[in-house]
Amino acid sequence: MTSQRPIDDLEGRKVDEKLTKTYQRDGYVFPLTAMSPDEATRYRAALEQVEADHPAQPKLLSSLHGQSHLVLPAVDEITRLPGVLNPVRQILGPDLLVWSANLFIKEARSPQYVSWHQDLTYWGLNDLQQVTAWVALSPATVENGCMRFITGSHQAEIVAHRDTFAENNLLTRGQEIAVEVDETRAVDVILKPGEISLHHGRTFHASHANRSQDRRVGLAIRYISPAMRQVSGQRTVASLVSGEDRYGHFDLVPPPAGVLDPADVARLKRAVEQQNAIYFDGAAQLGKRVNKLQ
Ligand SMILES: O=C(O)CCC(=O)C(=O)O
Incomplete structure (x- = not known):
């Protein structure tokens, strides 16, 4: 993976060569501290306040279809935090778009899991210049399904x-890798609140159900280089969060005006339609899973 411009704006931080080498060798790197545990707790509280304010929609946060940053200022703010951006800049370079931001919430003692998959399988993007930053807003442990x-x-x-379309699978199509995955080699991504992991779009990953007494709250931010584009030529939205976009392959959208602001919600709906056309391309059960996450 090559960056388009030298990495010269890490806000005074030195390039951490170990981070980049580890990522390139292993396909992931963790744990990295992006914010203090108190800050993470404040972000979680802000999101849970949104849920509390909309009791008629109990799965509101999980149902934002990977576009939570378009309608929730707290999520948009997290995507722009230096502690999250700086390690991603080291891998992709200074110019970064957010292509989607999924809140992966597993309720306490819930059977929901994520099957083994590679993220880039269904995203219709033309290249590998993509990194996911998974931000822990609660602890992520073996017990709660890290x-x-x-x-x-x-x-x-x-x-x-x-495609399995399995009921408790959090992925859109319940998609799973069809070849044998040697689970004895799996590494548990244990994180404290405020820590993040970075993973490559081809890294095999999965997660078990939450057996703990508390919910597991994570935010998976999909950063791409602006050089990326949808293979189909279809336009989708993206947010410019670092540097500049010299390509114009995506429709850039502004930060949300407020919590679930009507204009932002309308934009989210259009964005979800565009992205669902990509996620479900060729799927047998289009439409059944529109409340799933990616
Ligand atoms: O949060 C999880 O358990 C799975 C997340 C995931 O599959 C991803 O970030 O790509």
Whole structure:
């Protein structure tokens, strides 16, 4: 993966070569501290306040279809925090768009899980200049179903996936890798609130159900280089969060005006339609899973 311009704006921080080497070798790197535990707790409280204010929509946060940053200022703010951006800039360079931002919430003692998959399988993007920053807003532990990675699996091409549409699978199509995954090699991505992991779009990853007494709250931010584009030529929205966009492949959208501001919600609806057309391309059960996450 090559960046388009030298990394010269890390806000005074030195380039951490170990981080980049580890990411390139393993297909992931963690834990990195992006904010204090108190800050993470404040962001979680802000999101839970949105839920409390909309009791008629109990799965509101999880149902924002990967576009939570378009309608929730707290999420948009997290996507722009130096502690999150700086390590991503080291990998992708200074120019960054957010392509989507999924709140992955597993309720206490819930059976919801994520099957083994490679993110870039269904996103219709033309290249590999993409990094996910998974931000822990609660602890992520073995008990509550933290992510699990297979080291070095990003070196493989995209392998075959099959749709399962399994009820408790948090992924849109319940998609799973169709080849054998050696789970004995899986690494548990244990994080404290305020820590993040970075993973490559081809890294095999999954997560088990939450067996704990508290919800597990994570935000998966999909950063891409502006050089990326949708293979289909279809336009989708993106937010410019660092540097500049010299390509114009995406429709850039402003930060949200407020919590669930009507104009932002209308923009979210259009963005979800565009992205669903990509996520469900070729799927047998289009429409059934529109409340799923990615
Ligand atoms: O949060 C999880 O358990 C899974 C997240 C995931 O699959 C991703 O960030 O790509």
